[in-house]
Amino acid sequence: MSEIILSINAGSSSLKVSVYKSTSPNPIQLAEAQIDGLTAPPAKLKYNRGDVRIKGEDVTDVHDQGSAFKDLLDRFLNDDGLPEVKDKESIKFASHRVVHGGDFSEAQIINKDTYGKLEELSDLAPLHNAAALSLVRAIHDHLPHATNIAFFDSAFHATIPKQITAQAIDPKIANRNKLRKYGFHGLSYGFIVSAISEYLDKPLSSLNIIALHLGSGASVCAVKNGLSYDTSMGLTPLAGLPGATRSGSVDPSLIFHYTHHAGRLSHNAAKGMRLTEAEEILNKESGWKALTGTTDFGQISTKAAQGDEMCKLAFDIFVDRILNFVAGYYVKLGGKVDAMVFAGGIGEKGAELRDAVIAHFECLGFGLDGEKNVHAAEKEDVVVDISDKEARHKVLVCRTDEQLQMARGVVRDGPRFGKQQ
Numbered sequence: 262m263s264e265i266i267l268s269i270n271a272g273s274s275s276l277k278v279s280v281y282k283s284t285s286p287n288p289i290q291l292a293e294a295q296i297d298g299l300t301a302p303p304a305k306l307k308y309n310r311g312d313v314r315i316k317g318e319d320v321t322d323v324h325d326q327g328s329a330f331k332d333l334l335d336r337f338l339n340d341d342g343l344p345e346v347k348d349k350e351s352i353k354f355a356s357h358r359v360v361h362g363g364d365f366s367e368a369q370i371i372n373k374d375t376y377g378k379l380e381e382l383s384d385l386a387p388l389h390n391a392a393a394l395s396l397v398r399a400i401h402d403h404l405p406h407a408t409n410i411a412f413f414d415s416a417f418h419a420t421i422p423k424q425i426t427a428q429a430i431d432p433k434i435a436n437r438n439k440l441r442k443y444g445f446h447g448l449s450y451g452f453i454v455s456a457i458s459e460y461l462d463k464p465l466s467s468l469n470i471i472a473l474h475l476g477s478g479a480s481v482c483a484v485k486n487g488l489s490y491d492t493s494m495g496l497t498p499l500a501g502l503p504g505a506t507r508s509g510s511v512d513p514s515l516i517f518h519y520t521h522h523a524g525r526l527s528h529n530a531a532k533g534m535r536l537t538e539a540e541e542i543l544n545k546e547s548g549w550k551a552l553t554g555t556t557d558f559g560q561i562s563t564k565a566a567q568g569d570e571m572c573k574l575a576f577d578i579f580v581d582r583i584l585n586f587v588a589g590y591y592v593k594l595g596g597k598v599d600a601m602v603f604a605g606g607i608g609e610k611g612a613e614l615r616d617a618v619i620a621h622f623e624c625l626g627f628g629l630d631g632e633k634n635v636h637a638a639e640k641e642d643v644v645v646d647i648s649d650k651e652a653r654h655k656v657l658v659c660r661t662d663e664q665l666q667m668a669r670g671v672v673r674d675g676p677r678f679g680k681q682q
């Protein structure tokens with residue numbers, strides 16, 4: 262008998278829930294729903310199930326993660342076209358994307374002990390883990406019989422060598438406070454690695470790629486023999502590339518010259534998060550929004566091409582920072598790279614960005630087919646090859662799917678999670 266899995270991705274102002282039928286080896290998606298704008302009402306709904314498509318519908322009486330989940334759950338239960346979810350008891354598993362998992366190297370059933378450890382980690386990811394934990398509480402209230410499972414974005418990077426994860430600070434303090442590189446976007450990278458291995462018909466154990474997850478949050482990952490070897494994000498998702506509202510890596514002393522109140526708790530600390538003004542500024546008041554006034558990178562790319570000075574600056578900064586990481590990872594992989602892979606909203610849709618990045622790496626044997634690059638977003642394939650046929654290394658675009666990656670994890674590790682076989 263197939264069981265129903267919910268894959269849940271909670272952002273700071275959004276909630277995405279996918280419904281899967283637990284078939285092996287690949288679960289089948291039955292429906293997907295998303296509510297955006299929780300912090301800027303009216304919230305908006307997107308709902309996809311078969312031929313049913315709802316986009317941009319206003320949602321009332323939704324103001325936080327818990328109420329958003331109740332709204333989506335009611336929609337699933339009352340959808341006559343979704344008979345598999347006939348009642349709450351049919352939902353056996355709720356899988357949660359948790360950004361920061363600390364030392365957890367694999368998914369965990371969320372019990373009292375696990376929940377307490379995740380609460381402790383919230384200080385390392387105050388803008389991310391809090392939303393996921395609020396959903397765990399909501400599901401405990403609405404689906405008390407379901408098994409909650411945490412899938413960690415940091416777990417994929419547990420294989421990074423110590424000389425890369427360690428910090429050049431007092432090791433006693435570093436160990437006590439768990440101060441090291443963790444890395445994030447791991448669910449996405451896990452999906453990408455599997456997809457590229459299948460596409461190239463190459464075993465994971467010998468797969469070397471440089472993967473770029475480029476969205477409002479952006480990172481780069483060096484994958485060596487199918488495992489994470491290095492990644493641009495660090496102790497928190499702030500490090501590395503700039504993003505929609507994040508600064509990316511900056512000189513650590515910059516924030517103290519930016520504000521004299523860097524260590525003071527921000528106004529958002531009242532929401533149960535220990536969030537300093539420094540974290541608020543660098544995570545929420547920087548990035549493309551600070552430079553251009555918008556977080557829409559597609560709009561930034563268009564305006565940059567039209568000569569808008571600040572949009573061009575934001576575009577060029579993003580390209581420059583990407584170059585720094587990709588070049589370094591190419592060297593770390595000894596030039597033995599099967600492909601450079603673009604993923605995430607910008608990675609999949611940003612033809613101009615891909616062109617600008619790859620132009621700098623023609624000296625290393627990468628090259629684009631201009632026509633394929635421009636039309637890549639129109640393809641429905643999971644992996645699209647946009648390489649020039651004469652290039653030594655491939656350039657690929659991958660439609661990453663964190664929701665499916667979690668559902669696959671439930672199916673794969675079923676016995677550990679108490680799943681019927």
